[in-house]
Amino acid sequence: MTWLYIIGKNQSWTVGFYDPKGEWHTESNYDTSVKAAERVHYLNGGDKDKQEIEVGEKYELTDETITTQGRILHRIKALRNFGNVSKGDVGGYIECEDNLSHEGNAWIDENAWVYGNAMVYGNAMVYGDARVCGNAWVFGETWVCGKARRVFGNARLYGKNIW
Numbered sequence: 001m002t003w004l005y006i007i008g009k010n011q012s013w014t015v016g017f018y019d020p021k022g023e024w025h026t027e028s029n030y031d032t033s034v035k036a037a038e039r040v041h042y043l044n045g046g047d048k049d050k051q052e053i054e055v056g057e058k059y060e061l062t063d064e065t066i067t068t069q070g071r072i073l074h075r076i077k078a079l080r081n082f083g084n085v086s087k088g089d090v091g092g093y094i095e096c097e098d099n100l101s102h103e104g105n106a107w108i109d110e111n112a113w114v115y116g117n118a119m120v121y122g123n124a125m126v127y128g129d130a131r132v133c134g135n136a137w138v139f140g141e142t143w144v145c146g147k148a149r150r151v152f153g154n155a156r157l158y159g160k161n162i163w
Contacts, residue, residue, distance in 0.1 A: 002140040003027070003043040004122050005036035005103075015039050018140070037103060058082050058102050059091065071095050071115050076108060083107065083123065092126065106139070 005015045006024075013036035016026040027043070030036040061074035073093035078085045083105030085091075092112035094100050099114040100107075101121035108114050109127035118132045122139040126132055130144045138144055 002122055003040045004139065005030075005033070005040050007033075015043070033103065058085075059100065061094070061097070062090070066093055066113075068113065068115065073113055073115055076100065078107075112144075 001017050003015060003017050005013050007013060013030045013033050014026050015028045015030065015036050016024055018024055028039060030039065058080055059076045059078050062077050064075040066073050066075075073095050075093050076091040078087055078089040078091065080087050085105070085107050092108040092110055092114070094108060094113075095115035099118055099120065101119070104121055105123045106120045107125055107127075108120060109125065110129075112126040112128060112130045112132075114120055114126060114132045116133040116135070118134060118136045118138075120126055120132065120138045123141050124138045125143045126138060126145070127143070128145040130146060132138055132144060
């Protein structure tokens with residue numbers, strides 16, 4: 001199980017997890033994302049006394065764009081080190097910042113595209129020629145990769161899976 005935090009009601013931050021049926025289970029609520037991130041880090045096995053939690057934007061949209069289905073996607077570039085990504089690494093393409101969380105180690109790499117209302121967060125990875133679109137969510141420890149991978153509609157991929 002991977003602990004996550006999401007923005008909840010009244011602009012509070014809710015810590016919890018999704019069960020195998022996709023149902024959310026709340027553990028606690030916080031008034032800031034930093035406090036929620038510290039709790040998630042601890043619940044996922046981290047030691048907040050030994051590792052500083054880095055917050056803030058982790059990537060930027062570059063001027064390099066492609067167009068698909070009338071949508072303009074921007075290539076991303078890492079602004080700091082996180083997970084297996086180094087500051088300056090160039091990633092895949094997103095339509096807007098709602099497609100990729102600035103928190104956690106989630107990343108869209110290489111030639112991968114994420115657009116529409118799709119979201120990638122937690123420690124999820126989308127790479128290769130993978131496409132995630134529509135209302136799909138990719139989160140937890142899930143990896144989506146390869147030329148034939150298309151995740152769309154209302155799909156929810158989570159846990160420790162490779163698709």
